[in-house]
Amino acid sequence: xxxxxxxxxxxxxxxxxHIDASFELLVLxxxxxxxxxxxxxxxxxxxxxxxxxxxxxxxxxxxxxxxGFDRITEISAVVEQAAKTCDSSTIECHLPVLAPISTGSRWxxxxxxxxxxxxxxxxxxxxxx
Amino acid sequence: MKHTILVxxxxxxxxxxxxxxxxxxxxxxxxxxxxxxxxxxxxTVRPPSLVLLNLVVPYVRGPEVLKRLRHHPDWKNIPxxxxxxxxxxxxxxxxxxxxxTAYVTKQKGSVGLLQAMKRILSSTPAQGRIAANVxxxxxGKEPVSMRRRLQSNQRKKRAA
Numbered sequence: 001x002x003x004x005x006x007x008x009x010x011x012x013x014x015x016x017x018h019i020d021a022s023f024e025l026l027v028l029x030x031x032x033x034x035x036x037x038x039x040x041x042x043x044x045x046x047x048x049x050x051x052x053x054x055x056x057x058x059x060x061x062x063x064x065x066x067x068g069f070d071r072i073t074e075i076s077a078v079v080e081q082a083a084k085t086c087d088s089s090t091i092e093c094h095l096p097v098l099a100p101i102s103t104g105s106r107w108x109x110x111x112x113x114x115x116x117x118x119x120x121x122x123x124x125x126x127x128x129x
Numbered sequence: 130m131k132h133t134i135l136v137x138x139x140x141x142x143x144x145x146x147x148x149x150x151x152x153x154x155x156x157x158x159x160x161x162x163x164x165x166x167x168x169x170x171x172x173t174v175r176p177p178s179l180v181l182l183n184l185v186v187p188y189v190r191g192p193e194v195l196k197r198l199r200h201h202p203d204w205k206n207i208p209x210x211x212x213x214x215x216x217x218x219x220x221x222x223x224x225x226x227x228x229x230t231a232y233v234t235k236q237k238g239s240v241g242l243l244q245a246m247k248r249i250l251s252s253t254p255a256q257g258r259i260a261a262n263v264x265x266x267x268x269g270k271e272p273v274s275m276r277r278r279l280q281s282n283q284r285k286k287r288a289a
Contacts, residue, residue: 002240030142062214065235066143
């Protein structure tokens with residue numbers, strides 16, 4: 001798959017995502033919103049509110065796919081399915097994996113692909129290529 | 130004349146991303162954040178060249194929006210691309226059987242979506258551009274809107 005807004009790069013054992021400069025603010029907003037959604041799902045899980053977990057995971061699934069963050073899509077799909085069957089242990093296992101993808105990020109300006117733009121080092125554990 | 134694209138998407142980040150990508154490609158973008166807004170647009174605004182439809186939208190679900198669109202005389206031939214995170218084959222087949230022109234999963238990426246759009250727009254005489262084509266084909270005549278053409282055709286059929 002190919003996205004206009006970003007390109008994935010694997011270099012020296014690190015996984016980087018290069019964000020097109022004109023999409024930088026949108027992607028930052030996207031990641032902030034996903035971070036908030038992880039918190040929402042954690043709170044909903046504590047309250048055993050599986051419908052909220054399912055709805056938020058479904059939204060995250062679609063958004064992750066659109067933005068090219070496949071790992072977010074994969075994990076949120078697992079969480080969505082688990083929420084349908086009220087499987088709290090699976091949700092508990094996967095939410096901590098989602099959290100660092102949305103929050104544990106480091107940004108630096110680079111010219112890997114273009115003279116303008118931002119490269120973002122991700123913490124995608126075992127992202128499939 | 131630019132193509133107008135109606136984007137029916139409730140997830141705000143995705144809607145903003147699609148708008149940015151489409152505008153960068155030279156499209157005019159019309160947005161509806163739920164099925165109710167999309168339904169209200171059908172028949173009240175000039176039909177777009179193409180509709181990008183998320184099936185899971187609030188108030189009026191995507192399949193119902195698709196049905197209303199296919200039953201409206203001015204909108205029934207507008208190509209509709211269903212854009213969904215769901216890649217379950219029966220759901221894809223159902224959307225296509227209910228009138229979707231194409232089904233593109235969100236995981237396909239924006240480049241894949243743009244390719245599908247351009248392929249469909251190049252093979253379909255989009256309504257947003259018909260007026261210009263008619264005008265250029267008949268010098269000196271005013272552009273004829275699709276609505277007027279359909280009404281004229283209906284009158285001819287009734288007369289016959």
